[in-house]
Amino acid sequence: MKQVGEARDGAESLCPPIDLVGEPDWQPFDAPALVGASLRFVSGEPDGNRYRVRYYRDAHQQLQARVWFGPETEGPPGHAHGGSMAAVMDEVLGLAAWAAGHAIVVGNLNVSFRTLLPLETVVTVESAVVSAQGRKVLVEGRIRQGDTVYVEAQCLCITLPDQSPASRQDAR
Numbered sequence: 001m002k003q004v005g006e007a008r009d010g011a012e013s014l015c016p017p018i019d020l021v022g023e024p025d026w027q028p029f030d031a032p033a034l035v036g037a038s039l040r041f042v043s044g045e046p047d048g049n050r051y052r053v054r055y056y057r058d059a060h061q062q063l064q065a066r067v068w069f070g071p072e073t074e075g076p077p078g079h080a081h082g083g084s085m086a087a088v089m090d091e092v093l094g095l096a097a098w099a100a101g102h103a104i105v106v107g108n109l110n111v112s113f114r115t116l117l118p119l120e121t122v123v124t125v126e127s128a129v130v131s132a133q134g135r136k137v138l139v140e141g142r143i144r145q146g147d148t149v150y151v152e153a154q155c156l157c158i159t160l161p162d163q164s165p166a167s168r169q170d171a172r
């Protein structure tokens with residue numbers, strides 16, 4: 001049976017390069033340098049047909065991402081699978097907490113799907129760390145393109161002992 005992304009002759013057909021450039025006042029953010037190469041479920045195939053992701057920090061130091069939802073994220077015909085969008089929010093919002101200095105895992109992720117997201121669209125994933133009290137770090141975010149909001153999410157992150165970003169970098 002022919003697989004998604006497989007050309008007629010059986011060779012894998014990759015989509016062409018995608019422009020994931022950020023806004024002029026964004027700085028590129030090296031996520032693997034902070035959390036390691038295990039961060040690959042969403043952002044591990046930068047030339048693949050699933051997601052293509054590039055991270056930035058904005059002028060307020062908040063994490064932003066440009067994300068392309070490729071043909072392999074399909075759910076409803078021609079549109080992104082809800083789980084594929086939830087996975088993006090899990091990674092981006094969890095990473096936002098790490099980028100703000102909190103060594104966390106995601107405890108709860110609340111995702112509202114507002115608008116069907118057409119495949120092969122480049123979107124912006126915005127994030128903001130809104131509070132940090134005790135072990136609880138609350139991060140909010142959304143997937144949008146222009147004025148269209150596709151997803152809104154709230155993410156409760158819980159800090160882990162002895163896993164601070166600084167201590168992980170010292171350990172290398």
Ligand SMILES: CCCCC/C=C\C/C=C\C/C=C\C/C=C\CCCC(=O)SCCNC(=O)CCNC(=O)[C@H](O)C(C)(C)COP(=O)(O)OP(=O)(O)OC[C@H]1O[C@@H](n2cnc3c(N)ncnc32)[C@H](O)[C@@H]1OP(=O)(O)O
Pocket residue numbers: 035036039090091092094095098104105106107108135136156158160163
């Ligand atoms: C030890 C293993 C370490 C593994 C990870 C290590 C390093 C990670 C390194 C790099 C990370 C890389 C990238 C990070 C960026 C993105 C990654 C994507 C994010 C993920 O993909 S990450 C995977 C999915 N994630 C899980 O697989 C979590 C499984 N889970 C647990 O590991 C525990 O469940 C935990 C730790 C969450 C809590 O367990 P715990 O025993 O430490 O703490 P406890 O239960 O006492 O909760 C303390 C206070 O948080 C409240 N609280 C807890 N959970 C809540 C919930 N769900 N809703 C509402 N409130 C909640 C309690 O109500 C209490 O509140 P209060 O103090 O007020 O009573």
